[in-house]
Amino acid sequence: MKKKTKVRLTLFGSLLFVAVNIFLVWLDEKELTRLSYIEEWEQTFEEDLYNEIENEGTFQSSTVEYSYFDKQAGSFKQFLVEEGDQVDVGDDLYEYVVRDYQADKQQLESEQDKLEGEIDVLEDYVDAVEDSDIPEPEEDEQPYVDAELSKAQREAKANMMLEKKEAQLEVIEDQLDTLSDNGQVIQVGSQYEGTITNISESLDNPAITIKQDELVVAGKVHEGERNAIEEGMKVRGNVLNQNQTWEGALESVASYSEYEKDDTSYYNYTIELNEQPEGALQGYHTTVSFITGEAQNAITAEIGWIQERLEEVKPEEPAEQTDTEAKDNSTDESETPDQTSEEEDSPAFKRQRFMWVMTSDGTTLTKPIETGLVMGDLVQVTDGVELGQWIADENESQFFEGGTFLTPINRDHLTLETIKAQENWWSSMKMGILVR
Structure with a gap:
């Protein structure tokens, strides 16, 4: 009896389970x-997000600059610096006695006016770039990103040129001041900041050689990458074997090749740094990443x-035709033999x-x-x-x-x-x- 009860319960339970699932x-x-x-x-x-071109470079002294003495301008008096001296923009390098006071004064004033005009143009250009509005994208954001990057590159390049022109103007103004104060004597100031590495006592030009203290990054790109980079482009990198990063802008890139290997031409470039990386010395190696495109705060997957x-x-869908256009098309079709249209492919x-x-x-x-x-x-x-x-x-x-x-x-x-x-x-x- 118990056995039959168990069988019935088991059968009932199975049927109930199936019924519940079906239900x-x-x-x-x-x-x-x-x-x-x-x-x-x-x-x-x-x-x-960034699109980058990867490269390697080395830290170098930014540039070697020269100061020249024009023997036709006057009689050299004396050097005001020695080899090894540190100079800033505007520091006096040497002085000479002018041959023609009025002619020299007019020449300096002419150079001053020219530089002031160039500076005004550059300042207006920088202001115009800063104030330019780029329309927000309706759909595709990439053209907006490219336009923002181009704007930053143009602004950085213009600011670099502006700094150089302002340094030249400061030197000319100092020369005019010394000429006015001392009569026939002009003191020539430095247009660059750096270390005096050579003085030509014989007055053979260049009279003074100045090696700038600031470091730049120098390197080469091969011909396949040359057209992808341009002056003013944002660049960043990591100092090898050190926990140091840096950012900067591409200051110059050669338009002609100075080196060739395995049938490939290479082009020199120089990068100006936003800040000098702590501990980096001339000759240190670094990674280099040229930012060819970027998207800040992008929705990412x-x-x-x-x-x-x-x-x-x-x-x-074809645009609606006017009565005149329809008539013209009808005339054209009547004059043209029947053809199988490829548009029906x-x-x-x-x-x-x-x-x-x-x-x-x-x-x-x-x-x-x-x-x-x-x-x-x-x-x-x-x-x-x-x-x-x-x-x-x-x-x-x-x-x-x-x-x-x-x-x-x-x-x-x-x-x-x-x-x-x-x-x-x-x-x-x-x-x-x-x-x-």
Whole structure:
């Protein structure tokens, strides 16, 4: 008797289990028809992205500058510096007695007027660049990024030229002051900051050699990279074997090759540093990264999250014709023999990038996207998704447009209170039972 009871109970329990599952499926048939199980998902994030050309260079003294003495201008009197002296812009280097006071004064005043005019033009140009507005992008952000980078490069280059002109003007003004104070004697000031490394006692030019104390980064790029870099471009790097970084701007790049190896030409460049890296010495090696493109605070995704598919390109509808145009076209068609139009060939296709987005209501949707800069495995998303959007990082074959998705249970977040706080928790529980 007990044996029959056990068999009946077992049979009843099995039938009840099957009946309950059938009942649950009947309740939510539409909800369970398309279901995806997602184990890996991520959020779009904010990142500063760069396109760079990698190179290597060495720290060098910025430049070797020279001061010349024109023997036709007057009679040399004396040097005012010695080898090894440190000089700043405007410091007196030597003095001489002029041959023609009025002629020299007029020449200096003419140079002063010329420099003041050039400085005014450069200042106006810098102000115009700073005040120029770049329209915010409506869709593609890359042209906006390129325009901002170009603006910064033009401003940096103009400021470098402005500093040089201002130093030259200071020297000319000092010479006019000394000429006015001393009558026939002019003291020639330095246009550069640095160390006096050579003085020509015989007055053979250059009379004085000045080696600037500030370091620059010098190196070479091969012909394949030469056209990708331009003066004023932002540059950065790391001092090798030291925990030091630096930033600067490309001061100059040669337009002719001074070195060739394995049938490849190389072009010299010089980078002006924004600040001198602490501990760096002449001859130290450094990495060099030319910033050819950048996107600050860009919405960013990993390249593995992005899918591609072919989409048909819909032809543009022809514009409406006026009566006159229609008549002209009709006349042309009547005069032209019948031809098979090539426009009726198979439709054109394009590659469309997209991502599978996980919505807050538990469904998956495809979002077509536009991309910008690529930096390693990171991609700038210029249109299509927002910052912080949840993206499925799975094989797309299991996804359906508008389909429901499930994710693994996070037991740390699973409490009775959190369950009750969720909307439609009973439906979610039923789906979980069936899937398991």
